[in-house]
Amino acid sequence: MEIILARDMGFCWGVRRAIEIMERAAQEKGEIISLGPIAHNPLVMAKLEERGVRLANGGEMPQGRPLAITAHGAGPEVYQRAREQGVEIIDTTCPIVTRSQRWAKRMVDQGFTVVIFGDANHREVRGVLAWTQGKGIAVTDISELPPHLSRVAVISQTTQNPDKFADFVSRLLKERVDEIHELRLVNTLCNVTSSQQEAARELAREVDVVIVVGGRSSANTRHLVEVCQEEGAETYHIERAEELEPGWLQGRQRVGITAGASTPDWAVEEVVARIREMAASGLIPQD
Ligand code: SF4
Incomplete structure (x- = not known):
């Protein structure tokens, strides 16, 4: 069985960059407070918290800790309030x-x-x-x-x-x-979403079944599912590798994998590893 990954999927470079900046800052300065979630994925937020990035309590300014602005950016009033209250800003706004x-x-x-x-x-x-x-x-x-x-x-x-x-x-x-x-x-569009959808479409055309990895509440992940279905591919949406069912892969030669924009690489790697494990251990029923 061949596993084929979409040529463009998962975190966009803006979110990858923001996570890197936050993790580095937390390592250097101790706990930092993020103004809102950096990705709509509870697993990602839990991992970040382990590394010292905690979610802000509503719109409150943190006391004595740096404030991180996510890739989504913030209005000028946030910068001003931070300045007035002497709060250091870690700015990860996507360029x-x-x-x-x-x-x-x-x-x-x-x-x-x-x-x-x-x-x-x-x-x-x-x-x-x-x-x-x-x-x-x-x-x-x-x-x-x-x-x-x-x-x-x-x-x-x-x-x-x-x-x-x-x-x-x-x-x-x-x-x-x-x-x-x-x-x-003024064209302020970013081509990440359309590029990932196009990549999912290409993938769906060349495989027997597509596994889409991403949060159930993630709109762009659900959109990838629709795009693959539009291409006529049998498509399954999962959040975690444990949700994979061996029956989905029965008799398949080519399995495609794509992931929503809030899905980290490690979640995709776990899915690939799980498919390989199921194939090697004879869990996938034979035709
Ligand atoms: S604009 Fe948004 S989607 Fe595009 S790279 Fe930046 S954070 Fe990612």
Whole structure:
């Protein structure tokens, strides 16, 4: 049986970088406090806690410990409060998110209303919005926009779908062209999500069965499952290697594995090892 891994899967480089920075800081400075979870994966958070990275209690400033900002970034008020209270900041904001924040601020400074195509409750979007000093709005549909827009700058949540972003912009232009005098478009998309989906699609075409590894509440992991199913591949979604069932692999020559963006490499390695173990010990039923 051949095991084939998707060419792009798991943590994006922005999250890998953030974890590395936090682990190094915790090693050098002792316990540090993270402003929110770095990945939507309880296993990852538990491992980080063992290494000295603890979750902040709500939005509270830690007393006497450094505060780590996650890859999603944060608004200017967080930096200001930390400065005022003498709290050291470990900033792991992804550079692509920082670019988005800078554009949002620059556009507002130039008098534009900033429209963010994205989920207003997502941490990255909340952070970018905070840089607009109340002159920004996050929406996923044109109908949610306020009336009387004049000078508009449109940016996107980094992980939005490129086709949907393009569609949003073209609808904005078509439906609000009478009132918009100036429109600036800044492409702030990150290609990680689309690249991982494309890799899952390719994988699904060349294997007999796909195992998708990732949290059940992770939207992008579930999306990978859908993409593989769309390609007609028999697909199973698991969080841990222990959930693998030998019957899924019966008579399969090529098994594909992919993983959501919040899945660490070691979780994938455990799945590969478990499949090899099951094959070697004769656990997989023969046709
Ligand atoms: S912007 Fe892209 S690389 Fe950065 S954290 Fe988000 S998904 Fe990862």
